[in-house]
Amino acid sequence: MTKRDWVMKSTIAVMLSTSLLMGGQVGQAAAYSQDSVKSEEIVKLTKSLVGKDYKYGAEGPKSFGSAGLATYVYGQAGIKIQDTISELYSKGTKVSRTAVKPGDLVFFSSSGNGKPTFMGIYVGNDQFIYSSQSKGEVVVKKYSAYKNKFLGARSYLSAESAAKPTTPDSSKPDQDAKASALADKVIKIGEKYMGTPYKFGSSKNTTKTFDCSSFTQRVFKEAGIELPRDSRQQSTVGKTVSLKNLKKGDLIFMKASVKTSSDRITHVAIYAGNGKILHTYGKPGVTYSKFFDTNWERRVVKVKRVIPE
Known part of the structure; x- marks a missing residue:
């Protein structure tokens, strides 16, 4: 290798190194800029x-x-x-x-x-x-x-x-957005029945009264999702998820009380987001209730996701 060849090779190497270094700095700057915006x-x-x-x-x-x-x-x-x-x-x-x-x-x-x-x-x-x-x-x-x-x-x-991925996966449909929109629809449907009286064993054919499972059956039916009639049957469909992965529209199944050792399901509610559930019971009828750090949460037996992902 001649001295001239060696100098040219060294110069090219330095230029490449500098380019890579600058490219990394530019990438970091772009990320910081994006966060700033x-x-x-x-x-x-x-x-x-x-x-x-x-x-x-x-x-x-x-x-x-x-x-x-x-x-x-x-x-x-x-x-x-x-x-x-x-x-x-x-x-x-x-x-x-x-x-x-x-x-x-x-x-x-x-x-x-x-x-x-x-x-x-x-x-x-x-x-x-x-x-x-x-x-x-x-x-x-x-x-x-x-x-x-x-x-x-x-x-x-x-x-x-x-x-954020470097290249978007355009082949995958936006299922999350569809599921979220359907969950919002479920909650909106449920809200139109706010205050409807509670009646144990209420007929699935009426909207004048509800019990917990006839309410969830009616709301999801109007959103295009068929559910069985009672809460224990409803707990057998859909995908089981953990409380930490709870999403709006999930069904939450509960036992009779915190103290009971039996996990027999006696109540079902819809998770409405923001730490609250939409359901019906007793005097308030169809209502919102705080969920986390309450007896409602302590009574949970299982959570099911029936909205397609």
Whole structure:
């Protein structure tokens, strides 16, 4: 090899190395830039909702529950996240209290320990925004003033970027979107029967009264899904899923009480998202009930997914 050939070869090697290095830096910069754009969009959307009404379990756009505010804002920004405080707190990337960035989710409890009871979105400048039950609306609060109630923070922005495939799989239909739309339809159908009286053994042919399983049978039938008549029969169809993988539209089957050792199914409810169930019982008739950390959750025997995935 001549000296001239050696110089040319060395020069090409240096150029290739520099190109690869710069390419990696450009890729990282693009990822950070993408996260920054999402962060700005989320902050802007969140600020625009200040003053909106608080309503337990609501996911917008006119009113919001604690988790519903984050679910709505992220959804508007094109990021699908969970819809309950407990699920949002258990996922995402953990962030320390002093390392939060605009767009991160922040979680609190009144006592400063245990499980989170309310949450918000950090918007920068030592401020976070959340839907306050006591104030009855979406409010802005000083972040540092809540340090004694702080439990943790989660980032869903970097996780979203990392989770995106480099090449989309266009051959796979968007089953998740279809299943989600069908679940929303089920809940909407169920809501039109709110307040309908409860009657044990109610006929499947009437909508003037319901028992728990005639209600679920009717709601799913109107959504195009056939179910057996009673709750124990309904528990034999569909796909069994765990509570941690609970999705809107899933059927939750329960035993008679927390204390009973028998797992005999006596009740069925529809998971409606945002930590609540849609079902019928006793005096309220068709109603929403809080699910997590209640006797409803403690009575669970199994969960079934009957909406096609």
